Each structure stands twice: as structure tokens, then as C-alpha cells.
Amino acid sequence: MRHYVVFWGALSAMNVYRQRIMEILSKGDPDDTVSRVCDIFLSILIILNLVAVCLESVDSINLQYHSALMVFEWFSVTVFLVEYLLRIWSIAADDSARGATEWGRRGSYVFSFTGLIDLAAILPSILPLIMGGVDLRWLRVLRLLRLLKMSHYSSALEDLGSAIYEERRSFAATLYLLAIALFLSSSMMYLAESDVQPEHFQSIPxxxxxxxxxxxxxxxxxxxxxxxxxxxxxxxxxxxxVCTVALLTGIVASAFSNQMARREAIFEAEINAAMSDGIITTDEKLHIEALRARFNIPEEHAKTILGLLSEKKDPDTPL
Incomplete structure (x- = not known):
């Protein structure tokens, strides 16, 4: 019985640690100092890696500081490897992740976009140990993929993909027009210039x-x-x-604007729901703040929305 109690106590403690590690590695909450420091440290490390990769391409700098650059590279790889393994281990505690089981959640992370990017940040430095004949120039370029690790702390890529998906029909129609223009202009130019400039307009392709x-x-x-x-x-x-590029630019800009408007509408609806009983509780404030951070709504903008809704609801409503 004693061993049974000890086992479940250790398991419970491990679950608590796993939950905490997941919170630290996730996008930092403004009130979570450790998580914010972790985000800042990893972000600075990613930026320094990009600078180091660029400097390595300069032969004079690479010859003079090769040892220091290699030490920094292996330090970075170690940090990224530990981060990757901890993410795989702790994602099991995330109830919002895909997958009904712990291993299902881990698998969903490993094969997700961010999981593949995290793996790609490590492989370029490990591959030379496995495959000695790999072209180092290609590996150096692949290490620049570490820039995409910023997607853990910024939703820019997710927002772009979501905006394009929402306007996929308009986007596809504009790409269709671009394809028509491409084939028409290239075939007409081929007929007009192939005889006088065969070296440049030798064929339609x-x-x-x-x-x-x-x-x-x-x-x-x-x-x-x-x-x-x-x-x-x-x-x-x-x-x-000019016409087709303007259409593509307008579609993406409109999609971003519509997406932000929808997020603000959802944010306002959540505030209205929280204020329905005349007071915003601590839990409701935390939920609203988490939603604000997820939707990338500026803090001042959120305060303005909250103030306007409060005045519209009741000037004397306690916040």
C-alpha cells in the first residue's frame, strides 16, 4: 500500500511539472515571469543564430572566428534539442491539443508545422555527424529555417494562412487570371520575338x-x-x-482586415457575456486577457473596447 501511495504521488508530481513546463514553453502570459523570460531568451537565441549563419558565409570572419561560431552553434543546438524534447513530453498535458491520448497529442505536435520546424532547426547540425558528405553550404541555408521558430511566439504565419484560406475562392480566381495572362503574353511574345531574338525567346516555356x-x-x-x-x-x-498583383494585394489586405474585425467582434461578445451579471470576476478577467493575447489585440485597444462597452452597459458597472 505504501509503494502504491508513493507511486501515485510521484505520478501526480510529474503531471504538475509537465503542466508547468508546457506553460513555460507556450507563448508567455504577461503575468508569468518565467514564461516571458523563456520566450525572450529563445527569441534572442534564434536571432543570434541567424546573425551567426550570415557571418559564417563571410570567409574572412569564418576563418578567424570559426571555433567561437562552432561553440555557439552547438550550444544553440543543445538548447533547441532540449526544448524540442520538452515540448514533445509536455504537450501531453495540453487538453486543447489534437489527440485523445497522450501519445496522440505528441504525434500531432511532431507532425504539425511548428513541430517540423523545431525538428528542422536541429537536423542541419546533426546530419554531418550521420552523413559526412553533406554539402555544408546547404546545411548553412537550412539553419536559416530557425527563423520560423518565431511562429511559437507570433501568429503572423497562422494569420496569413487563415486569411488566404478564408478568401481562397477569390485568391484562386485571381491566380487563374494571372495564369491566363502568363500564357497569353508568353505565347504572343514568342510569336513576335522568336525570329529576331531566338536566344531569349526560343520557345513558349x-x-x-x-x-x-x-x-x-x-x-x-x-x-x-x-x-x-x-x-x-x-x-x-x-x-x-499591375491589375492582377493589385487584385492579389487587395484580397490579402481585405482578408486581414475582415479577420481582425471578426476577432474584435468575438472579443466584444466575450466582454458582454462577462458583464451580463453586472461584474467581471477574476476568472473572467483572466479569460478575457488570454483571448486578447491570442487575438493579438493591443492592450490599449482592449481597454478602450472594455471602457466603451462598460459605459454603454452601465456607467457605474464595477470592473
Missing amino acids: QTMWWSLITLTTVGYGDVYPITAIGKFIGALTALMG
Whole structure:
């Protein structure tokens, strides 16, 4: 019986530690100092890694400080490896994670976008130990993927993906128009310029390079039409590019704006629900603050919303 009690006591303590580690490694709560310090430390380490990778590409710096850069690299890899393993272990305590079982939650993290990025931050330094013939230049570039580890502390990539998904039909329609413009301009330019510039407009696929660059930018200037009809087609291609790029930009900007408006509406609804009984409890305040942080609503903006709703509800409502 004694061993049974000791076992369950140890298991309970482990669950508490696992829960705490998960809280520390998650995006820091403003009131959780340890979690905030952990976030800041890892963010600074990621930025310093990017600086170190860039400096390594300079031969003179790499020759002079190679040993120091390698020590810093192995220190960073050790930290990222420990962080990765702790995330796999502690994610089992997250009830909001996908998966009904502990191992299911761990598997969902390992194969998620952030899990794969965390793994990619470690592999470039481990692969040379396993595969000695790996091109170090490629590994150096792969180490730049550590920048994506910032997704743990910023929802920018998630917001972009969500915005594009919400407007996927409009986005697909605009890409369809861009594809039509690409094929039309490249085929017409091929007919107009292939005889006078066979080295640049040898085929329609080769001409597509010029067409794509002209549609999305103003062109590199290394390849350009010289015939009158070719210049006319080039001008039309540039105009079509302005229209399609403007459409894509407008769709993404509108999606971001709509997404923020929906989040503010949800935030206001939560505040209204909390104020329905005339007072906002401590638990309700914590929930509202967590929602504000998840939706990336600025603190001053949130206070303004709270104040306006409070005045509209009842000027004397205690907060």
C-alpha cells in the first residue's frame, strides 16, 4: 500500500511539472515571469543564430572566428534539442491539443508545422555527424529555417494562412487570371520575338520567364522586346501585371482586415457575456486577457473596447 501511495504521488508530481513546463514553453502570459523570460531568451537565441549563419558565409570572419561560431552553434543546438524534447513530453498535458491520448497529442505536435520546424532547426547540425558528405553550404541555408521558430511566439504565419484560406475562392480566381495572362503574353511574345531574338525567346516555356517577371515586377531589363509589336505586347503585359498583383494585394489586405474585425467582434461578445451579471470576476478577467493575447489585440485597444462597452452597459458597472 505504501509503494502504491508513493507511486501515485510521484505520478501526480510529474503531471504538475509537465503542466508547468508546457506553460513555460507556450507563448508567455504577461503575468508569468518565467514564461516571458523563456520566450525572450529563445527569441534572442534564434536571432543570434541567424546573425551567426550570415557571418559564417563571410570567409574572412569564418576563418578567424570559426571555433567561437562552432561553440555557439552547438550550444544553440543543445538548447533547441532540449526544448524540442520538452515540448514533445509536455504537450501531453495540453487538453486543447489534437489527440485523445497522450501519445496522440505528441504525434500531432511532431507532425504539425511548428513541430517540423523545431525538428528542422536541429537536423542541419546533426546530419554531418550521420552523413559526412553533406554539402555544408546547404546545411548553412537550412539553419536559416530557425527563423520560423518565431511562429511559437507570433501568429503572423497562422494569420496569413487563415486569411488566404478564408478568401481562397477569390485568391484562386485571381491566380487563374494571372495564369491566363502568363500564357497569353508568353505565347504572343514568342510569336513576335522568336525570329529576331531566338536566344531569349526560343520557345513558349522559355518566354514564360520573361512574362512572369514582367507580370509580377517591372522586369530585370536583361531580356526585352525590340520589335514594335513586341513592345506593344510588353506594355500590355505590364498593365495586366499591375491589375492582377493589385487584385492579389487587395484580397490579402481585405482578408486581414475582415479577420481582425471578426476577432474584435468575438472579443466584444466575450466582454458582454462577462458583464451580463453586472461584474467581471477574476476568472473572467483572466479569460478575457488570454483571448486578447491570442487575438493579438493591443492592450490599449482592449481597454478602450472594455471602457466603451462598460459605459454603454452601465456607467457605474464595477470592473
